[in-house]
Amino acid sequence: MDFNLSPESKMMVKAAKDFCEKEISPIMDSIIENNDYPDDLITKFANARMLGLVVPKEYGGVGTTNLNIILITEELGKTGSVCAYPMLMNNSTAETIDYWGSEDVKKKFLPPLCDGSAYACTAFTEPGTGSDPRALTTTAVPDGDDFIINGTKRYITGGNKKGYGVFYVKDEIMKGEKGDVTAFVVDKSSEGYSASAPWSLMGLEGMNCVDVFFKDVRVPGSSILGERGNGFPILLRWIAGERIQQAAYMVGLGQAALDESVKYVKERIVGGKPMGFMQGFQWMLSEMKGRIDACRYLTYRAACLQDDGKQIAIDSSELKIFVTTTIQEITRMAMQIHGSYGYSKEYKVERLFRYAAHAGVVATSTELNKTIAGSALLKSKR
Ligand SMILES: Cc1cc2nc3c(=O)[nH]c(=O)nc-3n(C[C@H](O)[C@H](O)[C@H](O)COP(=O)(O)OP(=O)(O)OC[C@H]3O[C@@H](n4cnc5c(N)ncnc54)[C@H](O)[C@@H]3O)c2cc1C
Incomplete structure (x- = not known):
């Protein structure tokens, strides 16, 4: 394996260093004090071409490598701030949507996750478990072409920020079958979706880990990723x-x-x-x-x-x-x-x-x- 970085990777490392100096250093103290980052942080990542890094260009991505995500993340980690996480969450959630989503789902959700107009999240953990898919209690019940989701997700990074998330829930009809977890892309401004105040953590100030509450949230069946019941x-x-x-x-x-x-x-x-x-x-x-x-x-x-x-x-x-x-x-x-x-x-x-x-x-x-x-x-x- 050759770790001589390509010219593109070197350029990205340099851009990430510059970004940290120009955009992160000045807001470090306020992030810690307010336990939050400014709303436009994600737009700044987009302008620096740090979102949608492995998403194809046709959906607004950069079309580069996972290694480059790693190199950028390392630079952000050096700041000792939480800022790597919103960037990573947008990148990894977008990659999942790109890999598993239908053409319509990709066209709908990828551009805003790449252009910085939406914050992503990915949610599995619940009050009862963070490790065991059998113990999930958030449910999706079919209603015509839609599904109605009810339940609580816990410790969801960025679950309170405007945008879209991938949520793993139990399919009420398939319950008990081997594959009964389904992955839905959910608009965080949907009616019935709400979030708690952020958990007060030992560190990672500004992480925005929140509980997310679903109360009869209607989600189109077309926003299922992969196959129904294939969420795990x-x-x-x-x-x-x-x-x-x-x-x-x-x-x-x-x-x-x-x-x-x-x-x-x-x-x-x-x-x-x-x-x-x-x-x-x-x-x-x-x-x-x-x-x-x-x-x-x-x-x-x-x-x-x-x-x-x-x-x-x-x-x-x-x-x-x-x-x-x-x-x-x-x-x-x-x-x-x-x-x-x-x-x-x-x-x-x-x-x-x-x-x-x-x-x-x-x-x-x-x-x-x-x-x-x-x-x-x-x-x-x-
Ligand atoms: C800062 C932060 C950010 C987070 N962001 C997200 C997020 O964005 N999305 C999300 O879904 N979740 C998120 N989480 C939740 C996190 O992923 C879970 O807390 C984690 O998976 C552990 O789950 P749990 O706390 O419920 O522990 P449990 O599953 O209750 O486990 C308790 C303990 O038992 C151990 N254990 C569990 N099962 C086994 C087993 N089979 N064998 C041996 N040991 C076992 C665990 O290692 C742990 O030590 C976040 C948490 C934090 C602190």
Whole structure:
């Protein structure tokens, strides 16, 4: 596998760096203070050509690679802000619609998700479960050519932002059959659709994780993705891609933690000298760098497999198990290097540590990733 970046990829990395400096840095403090980002953030991503990245140009997309999404995400992760997530949500939801949607569905939903006029979301989790499709209780009941959806979704990133989402619900008629989960594209301004205030999280300020309430929401049957009752494979495919994208975000957080640490040990005087002169800190920094590089290359590798059309379910689970624990440890080391200042909100490393904590439970928990990767090993003929 060749990790020499193409001229296009290098250009995208440069554009992402510029974007972070020009568009994200000035609003960082206000995002944290308000626990929200400005509504026009998504338009800014669209103007920078960071939406619909793998969606074909005919639907308003950029038509580029998953590797480029990863590279952009890593840059956004370095800011230590939540801003990567609305960008990722639009990209991954649009990709799902492009892959599974009918021509009419693609024509209707992809252009607004690519031109920044709509925020996306993807919703599986409910109050009763985030891991088990059998335990879903949100239902869709057919009514002529439409379906009527009732129920509650929980922790839905961007579920409160105007636009469209892919929602996984139980088909009341098919209930109990093996495939009884159906994926619907829902307009978030539909009558009967409402959202709670955002959950107050340990980190990721501005994530906009909300509960979504469906009260007799009428959705046309034509907005089903794939086949009725075939929602679970659609979810599994989406979430495997999410694992790689989240790993890229974690790599960005880890790199930022290292950068802050290198800066700090050069400036902080201990025993009359900058603390970087102490060998112990040099060793810590070198360890951090090696581990981040390993995470980065594994992440690029998984994205390249995805671009080659290979199965990524197992590789992405292995990747996430490794990256989650490694980067969490990197951010802890960065806090330690900063002494008491690392425990202060005045310093970026405190935020990086809190943000890194989410990866063990979001977009497939560590336990489920271990089950996916471990059971695949048992089935393997090698
Ligand atoms: C910041 C954030 C953003 C989120 N965004 C979204 C979103 O946009 N859309 C969405 O649908 N959801 C979202 N979620 C929800 C998230 O995906 C779920 O919380 C996650 O899937 C875990 O579900 P749960 O909390 O219900 O845990 P549960 O499923 O109740 O699991 C509880 C514990 O048991 C373990 N466990 C469960 N089943 C097994 C098993 N079979 N074997 C071994 N261990 C098991 C889990 O690993 C976990 O540790 C978000 C959550 C957060 C915190």
